Amino acid sequence: YRRQNIQLKEAMERIEELAITDELTKLFNRRHVIKIINEQMALASRGVSSFSICYMDLDHFKVINDTLGHDAGDRVLVKTSELLTSSLREIDRVARFGGEEFLAVLINSPVERSFQVAERLRLRIEKASFPELTGNLRVTISIGVAQYRPNETVDDVLKRADEALYRAKRTGRNRTVSSHA
Numbered sequence: 001y002r003r004q005n006i007q008l009k010e011a012m013e014r015i016e017e018l019a020i021t022d023e024l025t026k027l028f029n030r031r032h033v034i035k036i037i038n039e040q041m042a043l044a045s046r047g048v049s050s051f052s053i054c055y056m057d058l059d060h061f062k063v064i065n066d067t068l069g070h071d072a073g074d075r076v077l078v079k080t081s082e083l084l085t086s087s088l089r090e091i092d093r094v095a096r097f098g099g100e101e102f103l104a105v106l107i108n109s110p111v112e113r114s115f116q117v118a119e120r121l122r123l124r125i126e127k128a129s130f131p132e133l134t135g136n137l138r139v140t141i142s143i144g145v146a147q148y149r150p151n152e153t154v155d156d157v158l159k160r161a162d163e164a165l166y167r168a169k170r171t172g173r174n175r176t177v178s179s180h181a
Contacts (some may be wrong), residue, residue, distance in 0.1 A: 052114035
């Protein structure tokens with residue numbers, strides 16, 4: 001009976017893990033990172049902490065998929081995930097937001113520091129070796145940074161980070177742009 005309870009508990013933990021993680025990258029999924037943002041907003045509204053969001057998108061990712069196939073694209077996504085995770089503090093959270101988009105939630109991180117962190121992430125991706133790439137293909141990432149403002153909704157802060165990301169894309173890609181700039 002005790003063994004069944006242990007097995008049931010382990011199965012429930014596995015189901016919960018599957019529900020909150022992206023299968024390919026093992027990062028948190030979109031639904032779970034929205035929950036994390038809501039939790040951080042609640043803390044921020046009580047003055048406990050602040051946070052910033054880094055909205056990231058791999059540049060010209062479709063070219064990698066179209067040229068080398070989806071398996072190579074998947075390997076690029078997995079390696080990018082590992083680089084992002086290993087470059088952040090344990091307290092920070094990173095998620096696959098969809099396709100080749102990633103989201104980092106930087107806890108207790110004002111926008112100036114978050115911009116520096118994002119720039120470090122961008123450079124780490126740019127300098128990384130991706131063995132599956134051939135010819136002149138390379139991996140770069142564009143990043144939009146926004147610090148949460150009191151009384152914003154999740155959509156508000158995500159929209160500002162997304163707008164900063166698109167400014168990074170429009171101004172040449174492989175760059176970091178802050179919503180406060």
